[in-house]
Amino acid sequence: MCGIIGYIGAIGTDSDDELDTDGGAAVSGAPTASVGDIVHEGLRNLEYRGYDSAGVAFVGPTDGLTVAKRSGKVDGLLVPDVPDATHGIGHTRWSTHGPPTDANAHPHTDCVGDVAIVHNGIVENHETLKRELSDHEFTSETDTEVIPHLLEEMLAEDTDADLLTAVQRVEDRLEGSYAICAVREADDRIVVARRGSPLVVGRGENASFVASDVTAFLEYTRDVTYLEDGDVAALEPDGVSVYHDGEPVERGVETVTWEADAAEKGGYDHYMRKEIHEQPESLRQTLAGRLDLDAGTVDLDVSFPPGYLADVEEIQVVACGTSNYAGRYAARLFEELSGVRATVEIASEYDVGAGRTPDRTLVVAVTQSGETADTLGAVRRANAAGARTVAVTNTLGSTVTREVNETAFIRAGPEIGVAATKTFASQVATLAMLAVAIGRERGALGAADARTVLQNLSGLPGAIQQVLDAEATVREAAKEYGDSEAFFFVGRDLGVPVALEGALKLKEISYDHAEGFAAGELKHGPLALVTPETPVLAVLTEGACADETMNNVTEAQTRGAPALGCVSSGREYDTLDAAFSVPDVGIVEPLVANVYFQLFAYHVANQKGRSIDKPRNLAKSVTVE
Numbered sequence: 001m002c003g004i005i006g007y008i009g010a011i012g013t014d015s016d017d018e019l020d021t022d023g024g025a026a027v028s029g030a031p032t033a034s035v036g037d038i039v040h041e042g043l044r045n046l047e048y049r050g051y052d053s054a055g056v057a058f059v060g061p062t063d064g065l066t067v068a069k070r071s072g073k074v075d076g077l078l079v080p081d082v083p084d085a086t087h088g089i090g091h092t093r094w095s096t097h098g099p100p101t102d103a104n105a106h107p108h109t110d111c112v113g114d115v116a117i118v119h120n121g122i123v124e125n126h127e128t129l130k131r132e133l134s135d136h137e138f139t140s141e142t143d144t145e146v147i148p149h150l151l152e153e154m155l156a157e158d159t160d161a162d163l164l165t166a167v168q169r170v171e172d173r174l175e176g177s178y179a180i181c182a183v184r185e186a187d188d189r190i191v192v193a194r195r196g197s198p199l200v201v202g203r204g205e206n207a208s209f210v211a212s213d214v215t216a217f218l219e220y221t222r223d224v225t226y227l228e229d230g231d232v233a234a235l236e237p238d239g240v241s242v243y244h245d246g247e248p249v250e251r252g253v254e255t256v257t258w259e260a261d262a263a264e265k266g267g268y269d270h271y272m273r274k275e276i277h278e279q280p281e282s283l284r285q286t287l288a289g290r291l292d293l294d295a296g297t298v299d300l301d302v303s304f305p306p307g308y309l310a311d312v313e314e315i316q317v318v319a320c321g322t323s324n325y326a327g328r329y330a331a332r333l334f335e336e337l338s339g340v341r342a343t344v345e346i347a348s349e350y351d352v353g354a355g356r357t358p359d360r361t362l363v364v365a366v367t368q369s370g371e372t373a374d375t376l377g378a379v380r381r382a383n384a385a386g387a388r389t390v391a392v393t394n395t396l397g398s399t400v401t402r403e404v405n406e407t408a409f410i411r412a413g414p415e416i417g418v419a420a421t422k423t424f425a426s427q428v429a430t431l432a433m434l435a436v437a438i439g440r441e442r443g444a445l446g447a448a449d450a451r452t453v454l455q456n457l458s459g460l461p462g463a464i465q466q467v468l469d470a471e472a473t474v475r476e477a478a479k480e481y482g483d484s485e486a487f488f489f490v491g492r493d494l495g496v497p498v499a500l501e502g503a504l505k506l507k508e509i510s511y512d513h514a515e516g517f518a519a520g521e522l523k524h525g526p527l528a529l530v531t532p533e534t535p536v537l538a539v540l541t542e543g544a545c546a547d548e549t550m551n552n553v554t555e556a557q558t559r560g561a562p563a564l565g566c567v568s569s570g571r572e573y574d575t576l577d578a579a580f581s582v583p584d585v586g587i588v589e590p591l592v593a594n595v596y597f598q599l600f601a602y603h604v605a606n607q608k609g610r611s612i613d614k615p616r617n618l619a620k621s622v623t624v625e
């Protein structure tokens, strides 16, 4: 995944003000906000989308087109000083074609340096196109570079064509998914195109923005337009024109309600810790207005057609990584609360399966970003088979929302840390509500039982706050056990996905060896790995067969392993080396235990000085299969 930004306008400038000596335009009482500043800051906000290279291109009357790019993080990029730049584009890259080198960094230009483009996604037919462009000089190994050379061809063939026309024509030649942002020396607009990768336009006063994500420009405007697949748009300071199939179209303007500081670190050392601590609040948002505790019903703001859920014969959850573990938690809830057979598949392995009735199968795609290529691929296979599809996502306007029949938003707010934390909790909570909705509609779940589940859900924010208040005890445990050789996480029933998620979190950010197991499986093999140097962390709560799990933990302790357990209040396991108390919230107690695991992973990684928010080799959203 890559992040792209474009800006054209006059924020922070004033016709009466002279340009200051640093090149920006000064306005009394307002910060200097040159094109360079705005694009650079936007890139910093987008760095979570990819961070192996960065680059910018500016257009101004004096210097024409100026491009600067290099491998490495955004702060390592020397942004050129172009005092009279009128517009600019920027890119932060996570490599897919060609390693992270200076040459492969975006923007890419044509042979003569007339156009520059930044791109997110993959041009699948780039090899064919490159062969057609054999008389052009290519300087990178990227799929992207065919685009500026195609633009060059179009502009040379038709000298009356402008950048907008050229992008519209080039778009017809590209296969794959992309979001493109283009500038040209002789054109005073930014032209963008979207197909399959996110692109949102910001409409400010005397300023227009475009980016992969609103967080890039939220400081300047909250009025946004989400472009549709196939849209091409031209940005000017005083407005944005959108075209589809060559014809002008109107796209609505929405107002973003997130607070700007929701996307900043807010005093924490790392986004991950901030996001762990946001869970009580993000969960309140997830649940807000959706639970009717008296009636034992939920309203997920999803307009399922009448009968859509009632005759479902099977639920298939498809997802990757942490979202897959949220799906595993949910699959158990679907079976228990909805009375429907439920399976969960790793999205890249998904196939509807033989012997299924696709039109009675509900495929639930769980994806924080809504852009994960493997999950989108699974959704497309489900759609092709004729299944009913629902997305559970955090990201409005994301690609998955355009591919499915219905979408339930988890409302967790932006998550910047690569390690998913608050979104896991909000995914499980949303899926639990969906399970109740299906159970109620099918008559499989009575009002009284539904009420209990909804009460458990409403108790979650407070229960998680109690865990956060006990963070010091987890920090101590991380100090005591953090240097162990390996870590095993175990649980049963709803504790299994939490054990898997606990291990993923630890390995992802600390780079330590960690594995999650169904506790009963320990004795079938993994026990051979257990030593005094391999702590076992266990889910010992409601919904997770605590006593049986404790028996398995004891088997590991007998072989010398230290044992740490998240234990429901009211239970006592005196032999544990460390016990963390989990408040009484029924079937969502394992989700509360997960917060202890998140904090444990965070403190182990922090003590080792790891790059917590941007772990090596990983990206926040994986948009390649």
Ligand code: M6R
Residues within 6 Å of the ligand: 320, 321, 322, 323, 324, 366, 367, 368, 369, 370, 371, 372, 375, 418, 419, 420, 421, 504, 505, 508, 619, 620, 621, 622
């Ligand atoms: O955006 P998605 O939820 O579809 O992302 C899926 C996984 O890539 C993601 O959960 C990944 O496993 C996280 N980095 C784990 O913390």
